[in-house]
Amino acid sequence: MTTRTGYVHGRPDPGLDAFLRERRRLINLAYRLLGSLAEAEDAVQETFARWYAMSPRQQEAIASPGAWLTTVAGRICLNLLGSARARRETYVGEWLPEPLPDRTEWIDGRPGVAAEADPADRVTLDESVDLALLVVLEAMTPAERVAFVLHDVFRYSFVEVAGIVGRTPAACRQLASSARRRVRASRPSTTASAERALVVKDFKQAWEAKDIGALISLLDPDATATADGGGLAATFVRPIEGAGRIARAWIEIARRRPDDMAFLERTVNGRPGLVALQRGRAVTVFAFDVADDRIRRIWVVRNPEKLRSWKPS
Template structure:
């Protein structure tokens, strides 16, 4: 099979792996390893495989299971909060059916990925492959190493936990408006305005990875959050804040001295900001260095 025929599945492989691992870097590593195994086979062996995409997805998903198994121990040693790596405004998916696009977009939101972190590796793989990418449980079973019935139970358990954490959806246009007002109030250090945008139970989590300063525990309460953003505007008056799409949702990117300093993702419910995730770890901002060099749809 020509190289292009196998490589046309690359974006979907990265998309599956990113949802499973919450890391663009690890997703790309897994995808590269899956292709290394594909091209390690003889041409005759590759030709005998009826569906290269399914084969590559199976291999990549099994590799993700291995990574997830070791990731828990690594994240226990992680300095401060571990937040999934934020995704710039480009699609992970290639030639998806428009009818599937809403599900795919929701499955890369930061709120969704954070909930996935609380699932077991097997639950996560079963749910993502079946509910998001519509793989039948017979195929999921061969990947997870369990029976189709057991995989159905894993997906059901994951679905239940995800539904329990899900907030009522807010239209994207309204989210974008709220984020824009938040940006203006932050830049103006307008604490009363910030307070009107935040839910009384709002929290903010920051991920510095022990590399750059960041709060080690989530900050709770609208007063604390509003004050912290106003204080940040005082400490860093040269911060340039731009509206961007972060994990398929309206978000903000702040630059300092020409470099991306923080990416903010939001969860908005009932017209107010419920959760803010602040990514500061420079190792998780590498994709943003490239994306910020060119124009993006929501720049202002």
């Protein structure tokens, strides 16, 4: 018997796409919870491993396999977030979320994925994966992050969230409220994507022209630049603060740029960004937070382990 979730006696029905929809949904959830596609894929793989470890009778006794999978994936992510805090204390430099390319830029055949990479392995790029929001989520407690993402992004009820977080619905409501305040305090940008793209384009042109005055004019006076090399790629270890200091640092980068490196305008987590290509390989991804025609924050990801999704060109 085939259920509405697309399972046949506890196994995915190859004639339906419900299994792929479940996987896609869980990947999207886990990436927002963890900020890492690699960790999200591991969490979803572990979720399905637990499903298949059950007997057919145990599987058939579950009224809603989709809800069960969400609960298990949420709890796995909650545990991973707790252990990630300890791991990141020993991380070399700043830790930034893994940036994702536009769907058309997604690399097929990345490690562990067949060349015909299914869309189920891709993350839906919307405002909830804006790198600015993911960075704010990193500052939250694991419980706050899970409650906020499940309720405010995926619209789960606080009763459902409570079953995942292991707290009362009232406590989960407070967690989500606290997380919401953190997001509002970060002054989320409402600048339209087209306007952001123009600012990023102007920044790229000023950078390539080594025009320090133009760079400073495009940066908020209190702008911050943060880089993530993970000890695997050379970059500045501590954030650079202030428009003048950032502009001078970027001029120095331009002067040291290898002849075979090109900077291209690309979409990063659904927002206008830049990608540095060297010998056809993405070696750096730049994401920007733009407000009032000024760049407030720049995130530079150079850790090669976080660039595995970017297609060689």
